[in-house]
Amino acid sequence: MPKKIKVLFRHRSMEMGGVERVLLDLLENLPRDLFDITFFLTLNQGELRKSVPKDIEFITFQKGREDMSNNRIIRTLQLIKRNLILRFYKKNPQLLYKNFIKKDFDLEIAPTYTEFDNILSSPLNSRKIAWFHTDVSYDPDRERVLNRINNLKKFDWVIFGSRQTRDVIVDLYDIHFPKSSVIYNAIKINEAVKKASEFPVNYDTHPVFSSMGRLHSRKNYHTLMKVHRRLLDDGLLHSIAVIGGGGEMENLKNQAKELGVESTFMLLDSQINPYPYIIHSDYFVLPSESESYPLTIGEVMGLNIPIISTNVGGIPEMIEHNFDGYLVEPDENSIYEGMKLFLTSSEITQRFRTNLLKSVEKFDNNKIYHEVTSVFQQQYELKG
Incomplete structure (x- = not known):
């Protein structure tokens, strides 16, 4: 029986997010006959921590907030202690590997830029692979961008989440990555369809635009709320x-109060199963200022919900404008015009629904798993 390739993935925590969902998908689907997989989670924290596959070795380092005391003083002391331990082991990675990881690995994987330093500081003689999902054109901090790019260049191989993610680095910084490939994130459409029927969702005011994303300023929900107010003022109820x-x-809660839209701009927080909220909506809107290759877009397409999305990152590699979705610029007027079109033209949204039935065939997960497997095998062979 051939020797399995020993692979270590490292990640900080498992709050609900795109990177975390991509990571879980890889942990679930990489072939077990080829890979012996270990997942090292720095903080045992987040809604998805219990979703880690049971058939891989799962090492947690420090307690998550969920497992800390409810007493404010004790909790503060626990957080201080945790921070001191994290700082110590960040400065002494050889001790982290000796005392906690305790194994040798052929490959070490950084699923996102927050893990670049941790993987690059590893004392092991391993091949090091990075995933990069970030559209650097959005970040105005040139020093931060260059630091990430220079770290990327230190890896043995880089996997970019979309063509745009890699191309924009060439366009803006004239930096090339010959040791790299573009591999799209797997999109589990069948699972989203199945979960969408798990419970009913009733909205008071239709039509409903659903949206999903981490509440960060670059996700642009503050602008979406302004658009919402304008559309209401124009008599377009939604x-x-x-x-x-x-x-x-x-x-966002404060903004909703100021604009008087608390009942119609609903902030539903994170949901372990978001799909019933999406499938019971009429349309989907993604107002982000930057993205890479968001899983949500493919899942919503699979749910046959017409999409308005900003034309950023790898999204135009997923949506064909005016065929199976509608692309707009990430500014208030463009988003307003797109949403107004959906609210006033049932013909265009019905056309999108029809075209989506065929479009979802573009997402081939088996091809993606094969591409990742090939990269891992090639890097293992180069390790020698």
Whole structure:
């Protein structure tokens, strides 16, 4: 029996997010006859931590917030202690591997840029692979971008989540990555369709635009809310349901109160199963200022919900404008015009629904798993 390739994935925590869902999909679907997989989770934290496959080795390092004391003083002390431990082991990675990871690996994987330093500082003689999902054209901090790009260049291989993600680095910085490939994220349409029927969702005000994403300023929900108010003022009754949690929640709640849209701009927080909220909506809107290759777009296409999305990142590699979705610029007027079109033209949205029935065939997960497997095997052979 051939020797299995020993692979270590490292990640910080498992809050609901696109990277976390991509990571879980890989952990579930990489072939077990070829790979011996270990997952090292720095913080045992987040809604998805219990979704890690049971047939891989799962190492957790520090307690998550969910498992800490409800007493404010004790909790503060626990967080301080945790932070000190994390700092110590970040400065002494050889001790982390000796005391906690305790194994040798052929390949070490950074699923996102937050893990670049951790993987690059590994004391192991492994081949190191990075995933990069970030559209650097959005980030105004050139120093931060160059730091990430320079770290990327230190990896043995880089997997980019879309063609645009790699091309924009060439366009803006004239930096090329010959040791790289573009592999799209797998999109589990059948699973989304199945989960969408698990429970009913009733909205008070139709038509409903659903949306899903982490509540971060670059997701542009503050602009979407302004568009919502304008459309209401123009007599176009509708509501918006946003699924996702994050740091912008309080700001968005305050904005909704100021604009008087608390009942029609619904902030539903993170949901373990978001799909019933989407399938019971009439349309989907993604207002982001930056994306790579978002799983949500493919899943919503599979649910046969017409989509308005900003024309950013790898999204035009997923949606064909005016055929199976509608692309707009990430500014208030463009989003307004797109949503107004959906609210006033049932013909265009019905055409999208019809075309989506065929379009979803473009998402081939088996091809994606084969491409990842090939990269891992090639890097293992180069390790020698």
